[in-house]
Structures are given as structure tokens and as C-alpha cells.
Amino acid sequence: MQNIANITSPWTDENIIDLVRKVRNDLIKDFLDERFLKDYIANKYGMKELTAVKIEFIKRDLKEFLIAPVNTDHYKTIVDLIRETNSASLSEGNDELFYSEVDQILKKYIYQ
Template sequence: MEQIGSITASVQTAAYNEIVDVLRHNRNDIIKDFLDERNIRSYYADRYHLNDVESPKVIAIRDELKLMLDTPLDLEHYSILVDQIKQAGVSVHHVDINPDLFFKEIQKIFLKYMF
């Protein structure tokens, strides 16, 4: 009986790790898009109506985004989504993930350099 519990825990851990890996991959894909200076400037123009972002700010944003690529996923930020995927009992590859949650995490960096 104990062995079945151990196997179940291992399967749950593997599923959880897969969810986190897929979310991190999706987040990193969005971050990589923003490593292009044009996308940073376009985001500021579209989202905040700021058409002239200074080059030193763009460089600082890119540097922070590069650092974010190497950081683990903020599990607190994504906890609700992880729980929803786990409760749905489907593979994370079959879930349509709204990118807004990724943008909210990245937006923290953009807001930091608003002025």
C-alpha cells in the first residue's frame, strides 16, 4: 500500500514539474520577443502611449529581461494557474494558456522604467 502512495506522489510531482517547465518555457518565449529593442519600444507605445523611450532605459530593460530568463518561475505568481491545470487533470500541453499572466510578470520590469 505504501508503494502505491509513493508511486502516486512521484506521478504528481512529475506532472507538477511538467506544468512548471511548460509555463517557464512560455514565459521565456515572451521574454525573448522583448529582447528585440523594437518590441520594447512598441510595447511602451501601445500600452502606455510613450513613443520615445530613452536608449539607456531600453538597455536596462533588456538586461533585466535577460536575467529573468535564468530565474525560476515565480510560483506564487502562477500558483492559481498551476492549481487549475492540476485540478483539470489534463496534460498542460492541451491547455490554452492566456498570455496575460506572463505579461503581468514582465510588466513589473516595464513599470520600473516608466519615468
């Protein structure tokens, strides 16, 4: 008889980080679309216009962020949740973690 205790979760730390990276990078790619970026800034920060230079700097930083490693401390709650539930579903409250990293980049140029 096979020992059921030997069956392990398909969610390794590497798989979880890859999932977080994919979600984060998909969001970053949305922000690289200038229309999405301008709409988000107008709605979130009430700014109707940003200079072309600021937009280019934001896009440059977003591209650098795209290749940056995942901040595991920042996403600890998601990583722990996936480990505990053995499920990759991300609840609605977790999207704020992804947006908060992008917002840090935006604030650097919005409040200058």
C-alpha cells in the same frame, strides 16, 4: 486485470513548472527584440520614445529574468488548472499573468 487507479497524470509539478517557464521565457525573448519592446511600450503606456539607456537597462533586467526561477505563487492558478484538468492548454485570461511580470520590469523604467 490491471488496476486503472494506478495510472497517474503525465503532469508532474516539474513538468508544469517547465511548461510555465517555457511560455514565460518565450514571452521574455519577444521583449528582447527592441522593435517588439518599443511597440508594446507605445501601445500599452502611450510612450513613443524611451532613451537608449533605459532600453538597455530593460533588456538587462529581462535577461536576468530569463534565468530566474518561476514564481510558483504568481502562477498558482495556472498550475492548479493544469493539475485539475490534466491539460496543458492555457486559456486566454492566463496570458495576463505572463505579461504582468514583464510589466513590473517595464514600469520600473517607464515611470522614472
